[in-house]
Amino acid sequence: MTMYAEVILEYAQNPSNKKALIQAEIISHDTNPLCGDAVTIYAQLQNNVVSKCTFEGVGCAISLAAASMLCEHVEGRTVAELTKLTKEQLLELLGIEVSYARLKCALLSLKTLKVGAYNFLATTNPQPRDADSTDAQRENENSSTTQRTFASTPSEALQ
Numbered sequence: 001m002t003m004y005a006e007v008i009l010e011y012a013q014n015p016s017n018k019k020a021l022i023q024a025e026i027i028s029h030d031t032n033p034l035c036g037d038a039v040t041i042y043a044q045l046q047n048n049v050v051s052k053c054t055f056e057g058v059g060c061a062i063s064l065a066a067a068s069m070l071c072e073h074v075e076g077r078t079v080a081e082l083t084k085l086t087k088e089q090l091l092e093l094l095g096i097e098v099s100y101a102r103l104k105c106a107l108l109s110l111k112t113l114k115v116g117a118y119n120f121l122a123t124t125n126p127q128p129r130d131a132d133s134t135d136a137q138r139e140n141e142n143s144s145t146t147q148r149t150f151a152s153t154p155s156e157a158l159q
Contacts, residue, residue, distance in 0.1 A: 005096060011065035016072060017054040018064075024054075026079070028116025032104050037063040041071070041113045045120075048079045053113075060105050062098065067109035069093045074113065082117035085110060 021042035029040040037059030044052040053071040057064065073093055074082060090110045091098060098106045 008061055008065040008094065008096060011068045012061035015055075015064055015068035017068050018056065019054050020056050021052060021054050026113075026116040026120045028112045028119065030108060030112040030115065032059070032063070032108050035060065035105060037105055037108050039063065039067050039109050039112050041067070041109060041116055043074070043082075043113070043116065045079065050074050050077050050079070050082070055109060057109075059108070060102070062094070062102050063105040063108055066090060066094060066106045070109045070113060079117050079120055083114055083121070085114065 020040070021044055023044065024042035025045040026043035027040065029038070031038040037057070039055055039057035039059065042052075042054045042056075043050050053074050055067040055071055057067055070090060070093070073089075074085070087107050087110060090107060094106060
């Protein structure tokens with residue numbers, strides 16, 4: 001067994017951040033229906049910076065290790081930085097070659113965290129409305145600007 005595989009097993013068997021946070025600003029849950037993995041990510045924030053990140057979940061060693069490592073990795077990052085995390089960064093944290101069949105397991109926690117971060121930003125930073133604008137002006141403005149959409153699939157959240 002390689003050193004990296006031993007690290008994965010250690011994180012999976014003794015995850016450092018596996019617990020619910022009662023007062024978390026970000027709470028996001030998702031599952032991988034193909035294998036039964038499920039994860040809930042919790043993040044407490046101070047001035048939009050992650051002060052504590054934890055998770056609850058069930059799953060394979062790769063899924064649990066990835067969630068635990070990710071929680072450690074994101075503490076001290078802004079919510080905006082969370083939305084920019086990439087699958088390559090998470091795979092580098094894992095330090096092992098992840099087969100195509102196990103990729104969804106490895107990326108479940110990242111997808112869940114990013115969806116939670118996007119949802120947090122959407123609810124805390126609503127687009128300001130100009131009180132002097134008429135409905136017709138607002139409609140015209142909306143049709144000429146790009147509308148922001150939120151991730152609803154794993155591939156969208158990981159981009």
